[in-house]
Amino acid sequence: MLRPNKWLVSLVFVTGIAAGNAIEEGKAEFEARNYVAAHAILRPFAEAGNPKAQGILALMYSAGWGVKIDFSEALKWARLGAEKGDAASQYTLGLAHLEGRAGLKKDESLAIDFFRKSAAQKYASAQYNLGRVYEHGWGVFKDEQEAVSWYRKAANQNYAAAQYSLGRALANGKGAPKNLPEAIRLSQLALANPNATEETKHLATRALSDLGLAAVLGIATATEVSVVTPKAQQGKFASAPPGSRGASEEPVNKILQLAEGPLTNDFGKNISLEQAKSQAKAVADAKTKEQERLAAEKKERESQLQTSNSPSALTVSGPEFAALRQQFEALRAQVSGPLPTAISLAPQAPKLTARALVIGNSAYTSFSVLPNPRNDASDFAALLRSFGVQVDLVLDADRDTLIRALNDYSSHASGRDVNILFYAGHGVQVEGNNYLVPTNMRADGISAGYVKLAGISLNAALDYLPAKTRLVFLDACRDNPAAKSLIASRSAGAVGLAPVVTTTGTLIAYATKDGATAEDGNGRNSPYTAALLKHLHIPQDIGIVLRMVRQSVMSMTSNRQEPWEYGSLVGGQLVLSTMAR
Numbered sequence: 001m002l003r004p005n006k007w008l009v010s011l012v013f014v015t016g017i018a019a020g021n022a023i024e025e026g027k028a029e030f031e032a033r034n035y036v037a038a039h040a041i042l043r044p045f046a047e048a049g050n051p052k053a054q055g056i057l058a059l060m061y062s063a064g065w066g067v068k069i070d071f072s073e074a075l076k077w078a079r080l081g082a083e084k085g086d087a088a089s090q091y092t093l094g095l096a097h098l099e100g101r102a103g104l105k106k107d108e109s110l111a112i113d114f115f116r117k118s119a120a121q122k123y124a125s126a127q128y129n130l131g132r133v134y135e136h137g138w139g140v141f142k143d144e145q146e147a148v149s150w151y152r153k154a155a156n157q158n159y160a161a162a163q164y165s166l167g168r169a170l171a172n173g174k175g176a177p178k179n180l181p182e183a184i185r186l187s188q189l190a191l192a193n194p195n196a197t198e199e200t201k202h203l204a205t206r207a208l209s210d211l212g213l214a215a216v217l218g219i220a221t222a223t224e225v226s227v228v229t230p231k232a233q234q235g236k237f238a239s240a241p242p243g244s245r246g247a248s249e250e251p252v253n254k255i256l257q258l259a260e261g262p263l264t265n266d267f268g269k270n271i272s273l274e275q276a277k278s279q280a281k282a283v284a285d286a287k288t289k290e291q292e293r294l295a296a297e298k299k300e301r302e303s304q305l306q307t308s309n310s311p312s313a314l315t316v317s318g319p320e321f322a323a324l325r326q327q328f329e330a331l332r333a334q335v336s337g338p339l340p341t342a343i344s345l346a347p348q349a350p351k352l353t354a355r356a357l358v359i360g361n362s363a364y365t366s367f368s369v370l371p372n373p374r375n376d377a378s379d380f381a382a383l384l385r386s387f388g389v390q391v392d393l394v395l396d397a398d399r400d401t402l403i404r405a406l407n408d409y410s411s412h413a414s415g416r417d418v419n420i421l422f423y424a425g426h427g428v429q430v431e432g433n434n435y436l437v438p439t440n441m442r443a444d445g446i447s448a449g450y451v452k453l454a455g456i457s458l459n460a461a462l463d464y465l466p467a468k469t470r471l472v473f474l475d476a477c478r479d480n481p482a483a484k485s486l487i488a489s490r491s492a493g494a495v496g497l498a499p500v501v502t503t504t505g506t507l508i509a510y511a512t513k514d515g516a517t518a519e520d521g522n523g524r525n526s527p528y529t530a531a532l533l534k535h536l537h538i539p540q541d542i543g544i545v546l547r548m549v550r551q552s553v554m555s556m557t558s559n560r561q562e563p564w565e566y567g568s569l570v571g572g573q574l575v576l577s578t579m580a581r
Contacts, residue, residue: 023053030056035066046077054081055088062092062101071102082114090118091126098129098138108139113524116533119150120382127154128162135165135175144175146538149577155186160196163189164204171207184208352469354389354418354579356381357409359436361425363396366443372520373424376475376529380422383533388579389420399438402456410464418574419467424529427476429498434458436476462506469569471542471576472508475518475528502567509546511553513564519557527556528563541573 026041039060045053054077060067061074075096081089094114100106112133118126131150134143148169154162167186170179190196191204360377362370374395381393392412394405413419426437430448435455442454462470476497499514511518511528521527531552535545550563 023050026053027056030060030065033065035060039066046080049080049084051081051084051086051089054078054084055086055092058089058092062095071096075102075104082117085117085121087118087121087123087126090114090121091123091129094118094126094129098133108133112139117382119153120379120386122153122157122386124154124157124159124162127151127157128159128165131162131165135169140534143538144169145540146175148175149537149539155189158193158195160190160193160200160204163187163193164196164200164207167204168207351388352417352574352579353415354384354420354576355409355413355416356384356389356391356420356422357394357405357413357464358384358391358420358422359394359397359402359405359425360423361396361437361439364426364437364439364441364443366441367426367437370425370520372524372526372529373475375524376424376526377422379525379533380424380473380529383536384420384576387536387577389576396439398440399454399456402436402438406456406461406464410466413464414466416467418469418471418579419465420471420473421461421465422473422475424475424526427474427497428455430455432498434474434497434500436461458500462502468505469571469574470506471574472506473532474508475511475526500566504568505570507542507565507567507569509563509565511563512561516561518561527553527561531556531563537577539575539577541575542569545576 022041023045026038026045029035029041030038038056042053042056046057058074058078058081059065061070061077063069067073074092078089078092078096082093091114094111096102096104096111097107097114098111112130115126115130115133119130127150131147131154132138133147134140134150135147136142148166151162151166151169155166163186167183167190169175170177170186171183172178187204187207191201191208193200196204358377358381360373360375362372362374364370377393377395381391384391390412392405392409394401397405423436428435428437428451430451433452435451435457437455442450446454458472458474462472465472474497497510497514500508502508511526519527521530523530525533528549531549534552535548538545538548546563546565553561553563
């Protein structure tokens with residue numbers, strides 16, 4: 001590793017080291033917590049406009065790593081990096097807006113927007129903070145299931161605070177079924193994680209004292225594990241690389257030994273069963289002296305401990321050990337790979353594969369320009385990719401480009417379990433048929449025949465989706481002059497899109513009901529796409545998620561816009577957020 005000295009910056013260039021290598025060297029110094037060296041290497045590259053260097057400087061000034069805390073300086077670098085799509089910069093801006101730093105007014109909605117952009121790039125700190133947002137209901141409806149989903153994503157990247165928070169959720173049955181063995185495993189991982197803060201280590205230790213002996217002895221926990229959520233972890237850059245474990249597996253092995261031999265306490269020391277019983281009682285007695293908020297739970301805990309004093313309650317029988325061993329064997333098989341995406345230890349159905357064609361048309365030559373469809377399509381594509389869906393993204397497409405995109409997609413999408421089409425832009429109906437509007441289609445003085453030739457029929461587009469299960473999202477009911485021109489000329493045109501009849505296995509979701517127009521929105525996204533981005537993360541069947549989307553859009557538009565769906569799907573649950581990679 002390079003060490004800081006006054007000639008360091010010059011050395012980078014004089015010796016001919018490539019800029020990219022130097023930036024990686026700076027990042028390595030940052031990860032090794034050699035912050036002065038990292039700052040010396042990265043500062044000139046940040047000033048030259050490199051977004052990665054700008055993002056790391058934003059983190060350093062925000063946290064005071066190697067420099068004095070300077071939120072104004074942090075915001076300066078974060079804004080520059082975020083303009084170029086840097087994930088660390090987006091995260092820093094999200095945190096600044098969430099906490100109201102550097103004179104910024106707290107804006108939870110804007111914070112969430114930055115967190116989402118960063119999380120779409122698998123930035124663990126942003127994923128973890130989205131979990132906090134949904135757990136506590138900061139700027140969104142409180143959603144414990146959504147919180148668990150984001151905690152799991154960050155935990156899979158060895159993010160210590162997320163490991164603890166996910167374990168706490170599983171221990172308390174909040175947002176997921178209660179699963180004590182998995183809660184213990186996650187708490188042990190958090191405690192052994194070299195990137196964990198002292199706060200996270202303290203909370204993980206406390207959780208293990210609550211859970212460890214209770215799980216071994218089969219005693220139900222009388223109180224919930226602490227609901228404190230640690231701040232974003234400090235130190236190492238973002239997180240370990242996706243898929244890496246980083247933390248030692250020794251704590252997990254200690255847990256596995258509990259089902260096979262001597263009991264161990266939280267520090268790995270062998271103890272007898274009688275000592276374990278005594279310690280369990282001591283822990284319970286100590287809890288009775290905690291803060292006043294535990295007073296209401298005190299009687300229940302003492303009652304459970306009194307019940308457990310009988311020999312029959314404390315005797316761990318052969319069948320009980322057999323059941324416990326079975327659970328631990330299942331955990332042992334999971335330790336060598338990433339954290340499980342499913343909460344239950346029961347066998348899971350194989351994941352489905354999917355491919356999507358995502359289209360966003362904003363730059364029309366004759367129609368009114370729509371600011372949001374490009375954003376809608378880009379953000380929707382990023383969301384699907386974060387789920388493991390392969391995406392073909394097409395922006396501002398004329399008719400020839402749309403035809404080529406559909407043809408190319410069809411050749412690549414065969415063999416997938418699910419095909420997805422998302423279109424944002426102008427749409428029009430003629431004689432009961434719906435047409436997607438290319439950017440080069442005329443808007444004034446047109447006939448029904450012209451629309452049929454110049455537009456892309458929705459029915460024809462569906463023919464390019466070969467899978468048995470097809471999902472279509474149309475944010476295309478926006479007001480446009482072509483519909484008005486057709487109505488004026490009595491060419492069988494009408495406002496909005498027409499209702500559709502689909503084959504089994506196809507679900508078509510409209511941004512609003514047939515015959516109505518959808519709003520483009522005043523923010524980055526249309527109300528409909530914004531609601532999709534908000535809710536598709538939830539690990540629920542698509543039918544349930546679309547009902548949430550409808551409620552959200554109606555709320556955002558004061559009931560002026562009501563999304564609608566046509567068609568039907570068959571088979572089991574279809575959860576977009578758990579597609580196979």
